[in-house]
Amino acid sequence: MSAAEKSRVNSFVLLRAGDRRFALPASVVAELAPPLQLHTFPHTSPLVAGVIVRRGRILPVYDAVPAPSRGNISAQRFFLIARCEFGAASELSAIPVDGEGELATGEIELPPAGLPKYVVGTLAIGGESLEVLDLGALIALQSAGPQEHGPREVQR
């Protein structure tokens, strides 16, 4: 593996949502978009807060950060646009985040026991240990929950 390839593999985007800081592998991140209008309409999909229009595409916005940590979406100013896997297909999706994020390079370490499956590892940055999230796994896990409890509530 070349130095450039290794750096790509070990690159992470560090983000904040509410009071939580976390990391995503840079390879899944397309861009950090500026404040955009969140469009909403009735639907029953858990976690989907609405859609944004970015670069000619209508992208779903996930309210994916666990509830106790997140702030109000309208107060979160940026949208992280990342590639999410849906089976064999993948699509760009957005999650609201605070601030502009940072790019960092580091070695991912195995997550401590007991963390949810969507935490694929931890990253030690400046004395802080950040969870590295698998966005697709987080969405799949949280989306699966409410289906077991009868009809889903309509979101707007």
Added chain:
Amino acid sequence: MKFAVQDAAKLRRGSRPESVILFSVAHQMFAIAADSVQEIRSADSVSGAAHEIDRPEMSKVRHTIERNHRTYYVVNAGAHFGLPTTRPTLVLILRQLRAAVLVDRIERMTEISAVHPLSRAFTGQERRWYRGLAYLDDRVIPVVQPSGFLTADEFRRLDGAAKAAASQREMEGAVQA
């Protein structure tokens, strides 16, 4: 605004325009293909000819109306989409389905340049409700799927209830005579 203008231009590119009717329910705007609507009437004008239908588990349909010797099931769009209760004023009578839809108001008729498929992120009933999304005047508007208002199974159950209600009315008429 620069982003919106650029986005609108990109979303328009390479697509064929389609005439739609924009309607609203509980302050939420929707679009429906104009050619899927046969007639728009005020709710008051059809209420005299409406019959009640009793399907407690399907609260979105409370009435039937007769048009051109066909029975149409009247779907309350607010109840269908799970929106707050409103007082609908108009009925959209659909063209190729035995369904009519109660809505609050018609905004206007316009053309949309494209219907964008729903993202795979949407996994709920909206996959049946909508054909996709339209981007119009810096707004994203769901384009409804006319056949999504009532499923084949719902039609079957309503047909049973309507038949029972008609028999009941005939019996009551015979008793009064």
